[in-house]
Amino acid sequence: MRPTIILTLLLLLVLTSCNRTVEPTPRQLTLAIVSGVEGDALKQAAADYGSQFGIHINIAQFPYANLFEKELIDLKSRTGAYDLIMLDDPWFPRFANEHLLTELTPLLRGSGLASPDTDFVETSLALCRHPYESGPLYALPYVGNSQLFFYRKDLFEKYSLKPPASWTDALTAVKTIHENEKAGANGGQVYGYVMRAAQGNAAVADFMPIFWAFGGEMFDAGGKPTVNSPAGIAALEFMVELGKYSPPGYASFNADDVGAHLLQGTAAMSINWPAWISSFNDASKSKVVGKMEFTTLPAAQKQGQAEIGNWLIAIPRDSHNAQLAVEFLIWATSAEQMKRSAQRGNPPTRKSLFQDPELLQKYPAYPAQLRSLESSRPRPRTPQWNEIENAFGIFLSKANSGTLSPAEAMNQANAEIEKILQRAR
Amino acid sequence: MPKSRRFFNAHGKREWLLPVLFIAPAIAVLLSLSIYPLIYSLTVSLQEETAAGVTWSLGNFARLLTDDFFRTALGHTLVYATAALTCEFLLGLGLALLLNKQIRGRSVFRASLLVPMMLPTVVVGVVWRLLLHSNFGALNGTLKQFGINTETLTWTASPRLAMLSVIAVDVWQWTPFVFLVLLAGLQAIPQEPYEAALIDGSSRWQTFRHVTLPLLKPSILIVLLLRTMDLLRVFDQIFILTEGGPGFATETISLYIYRTAFRFFDFGYAAAMSFVLLALTNVISVIYIKFLQAKETA
Numbered sequence: 244m245r246p247t248i249i250l251t252l253l254l255l256l257v258l259t260s261c262n263r264t265v266e267p268t269p270r271q272l273t274l275a276i277v278s279g280v281e282g283d284a285l286k287q288a289a290a291d292y293g294s295q296f297g298i299h300i301n302i303a304q305f306p307y308a309n310l311f312e313k314e315l316i317d318l319k320s321r322t323g324a325y326d327l328i329m330l331d332d333p334w335f336p337r338f339a340n341e342h343l344l345t346e347l348t349p350l351l352r353g354s355g356l357a358s359p360d361t362d363f364v365e366t367s368l369a370l371c372r373h374p375y376e377s378g379p380l381y382a383l384p385y386v387g388n389s390q391l392f393f394y395r396k397d398l399f400e401k402y403s404l405k406p407p408a409s410w411t412d413a414l415t416a417v418k419t420i421h422e423n424e425k426a427g428a429n430g431g432q433v434y435g436y437v438m439r440a441a442q443g444n445a446a447v448a449d450f451m452p453i454f455w456a457f458g459g460e461m462f463d464a465g466g467k468p469t470v471n472s473p474a475g476i477a478a479l480e481f482m483v484e485l486g487k488y489s490p491p492g493y494a495s496f497n498a499d500d501v502g503a504h505l506l507q508g509t510a511a512m513s514i515n516w517p518a519w520i521s522s523f524n525d526a527s528k529s530k531v532v533g534k535m536e537f538t539t540l541p542a543a544q545k546q547g548q549a550e551i552g553n554w555l556i557a558i559p560r561d562s563h564n565a566q567l568a569v570e571f572l573i574w575a576t577s578a579e580q581m582k583r584s585a586q587r588g589n590p591p592t593r594k595s596l597f598q599d600p601e602l603l604q605k606y607p608a609y610p611a612q613l614r615s616l617e618s619s620r621p622r623p624r625t626p627q628w629n630e631i632e633n634a635f636g637i638f639l640s641k642a643n644s645g646t647l648s649p650a651e652a653m654n655q656a657n658a659e660i661e662k663i664l665q666r667a668r
Numbered sequence: 669m670p671k672s673r674r675f676f677n678a679h680g681k682r683e684w685l686l687p688v689l690f691i692a693p694a695i696a697v698l699l700s701l702s703i704y705p706l707i708y709s710l711t712v713s714l715q716e717e718t719a720a721g722v723t724w725s726l727g728n729f730a731r732l733l734t735d736d737f738f739r740t741a742l743g744h745t746l747v748y749a750t751a752a753l754t755c756e757f758l759l760g761l762g763l764a765l766l767l768n769k770q771i772r773g774r775s776v777f778r779a780s781l782l783v784p785m786m787l788p789t790v791v792v793g794v795v796w797r798l799l800l801h802s803n804f805g806a807l808n809g810t811l812k813q814f815g816i817n818t819e820t821l822t823w824t825a826s827p828r829l830a831m832l833s834v835i836a837v838d839v840w841q842w843t844p845f846v847f848l849v850l851l852a853g854l855q856a857i858p859q860e861p862y863e864a865a866l867i868d869g870s871s872r873w874q875t876f877r878h879v880t881l882p883l884l885k886p887s888i889l890i891v892l893l894l895r896t897m898d899l900l901r902v903f904d905q906i907f908i909l910t911e912g913g914p915g916f917a918t919e920t921i922s923l924y925i926y927r928t929a930f931r932f933f934d935f936g937y938a939a940a941m942s943f944v945l946l947a948l949t950n951v952i953s954v955i956y957i958k959f960l961q962a963k964e965t966a
Contacts, residue, residue, distance in 0.1 A: 495910065504803070638915070640913055646827050
């Protein structure tokens with residue numbers, strides 16, 4: 244009799260302790276952010292918000308590719324695990340197209356705002372609308388990244404070079420520095436240029452500005468892929484040419500590798516994002532403090548256009564705390580909070596902050612950044628972008644590693660993109 | 669039913685309940701975690717999402733025939749599996765034969781040889797990625813010290829050397845497993861056949877070929893089978909070391925399936941590819957078993 248009673252009591256204990264509810268406890272938000280410099284600012288802002296308003300914010304931080312997967316899977320399976328998500332702007336059309344995000348305008352109105360204010364940079368805010376520029380608003384921009392052309396001003400002064408206005412000038416500068424800096428500050432070769440050409444997002448992001456400057460277009464007016472136009476092939480040939488003066492193995496480089504070379508002073512020029520500026524001037528990480536200068540992207544046949552790469556914050560449609568989430572969103576994207584974030588190194592998305600005197604003192608490159616942001620171009624806003632970027636990136640990487648010639652790579656890439664679009668129809 | 673009643677002792681209907689209750693949890697787990705997902709996966713692979721909704725079709729399997737990426741990935745997987753298996757087997761067998769003798773410090777050698785196998789594959793991938801980095805890695809650093817020019821030795825970033833590098837990492841990690849199984853097999857062989865061979869005046873090579881190898885056959889079969897199944901499915905190391913690059917040079921089937929499922933969200937196509945991989949593994953396993961068993965009876 245006794246053993247049976249004890250067993251029954253134990254069983255009851257076990258069963259009652261397994262009491263998990265699907266509804267999260269109130270006054271709590273879960274935020275999915277990207278790991279690395281772009282996500283750190285939002286992470287710190289969330290910590291500030293939590294201590295100021297007593298709301299606990301759970302942070303789920305993932306590397307770039309994993310973040311995309313986790314967000315897509317969670318939103319599609321409608322679990323409501325995340326209340327706020329960070330989206331890289333090329334992902335946005337996919338999420339918005341499948342109706343996974345909450346429309347923000349009604350929520351903003353509910354919190355007393357008629358619409359997102361006009362202080363946001365137009366190009367950044369346009370990314371948050373689906374369809375692009377004209378549709379309803381589904382996100383707010385937070386990290387105002389658009390590419391800049393970085394160069395070592397000390398080496399430029401040494402060889403009396405001017406900041407490059409065109410890609411031809413840039414190549415001349417690259418060759419000059421590469422040939423003359425065989426034994427640089429660290430005793431090794433200083434490479435004229437460094438870029439990332441790992442297949443996928445890395446290669447495509449670094450290639451687009453060159454592609455656009457040479458007059459290439461991914462799609463024609465009818466939506467057919469045209470990457471293998473003469474302009475496109477010329478652009479890839481130029482990229483491979485630049486690759487000759489890049490560190491070996493650049494065909495597999497990601498953002499970290501490029502960052503490492505720039506911070507170590509072993510490469511003189513690169514396309515990169517403003518979020519790295521604070522790292523370059525951080526003495527604990529950088530050997531080139533005060534030596535990196537930036538300018539807008541060089542031109543070729545066409546005016547240099549930076550690629551915009553903003554990180555947006557959106558609220559999933561199935562979040563259980565939409566109202567609480569939008570309050571955090573309004574707070575985080577307010578001018579005051581964005582200024583604090585900017586002081587921590589986050590590029591803002593508000594025009595007033597780019598002209599703020601205090602911030603200008605710390606970041607004299609802000610005028611260049613604002614010019615870059617306002618004249619930047621987004622990558623094609625298609626829901627198939629992930630597949631297209633993957634395929635395009637593979638061929639760019641093959642051309643840069645010498646497996647295919649630029650013409651072959653572009654032709655094959657074009658055929659593959661055509662296949663992807665066919666499947667989507 | 670009548671049999672069990674007789675076995676346990678006729679005490680009413682309750683007797684079959686107890687064994688069923690014991691195995692019920694195991695069956696539930698098997699059904700829910702193995703059988704149901706397998707059937708679901710098959711269902712998903714036979715469906716296609718079109719503008720009109722979800723329809724049943726063989727489209728996903730048909731797409732396999734025209735997909736160059738799939739064919740290339742399959743080719744890479746087979747090259748990887750063959751090369752890695754050959755190296756692991758030969759090295760493992762050699763080490764097992766060497767350490768089968770009574771030499772001093774044998775246990776130390778054996779223990780240290782087992783270390784790579786005990787590390788998680790992800791950790792192995794990360795560590796080797798750092799070691800093989802073309803500019804900041806220890807391998808190229810050491811080679812530079814010896815005066816070797818490492819400009820073209822970019823290992824995981826070189827289209828020529830990337831496949832070699834990932835194979836080398838796999839061999840480093842899994843040769844100990846082959847060694848372990850073959851050593852156990854060697855130790856199970858009795859001494860009599862060897863004594864008989866010695867009396868018959870057979871040379872070392874003849875002894876090895878006609879005594880050791882046939883008696884080692886079961887162990888060889890097991891180790892080849894297990895390694896082949898693992899190698900065909902390889903994912904972790906390649907994902908960490910090269911992510912399939914540079915330019916698709918090291919992309920294997922598992923990586924392609926992963927990308928299709930989780931980056932492009934095309935689960936139907938990914939499921940179809942998974943079934944092809946399953947079929948391939950099955951066929952190869954059956955061939956192994958038939959081949960090695962047939963020789964035994966001959």
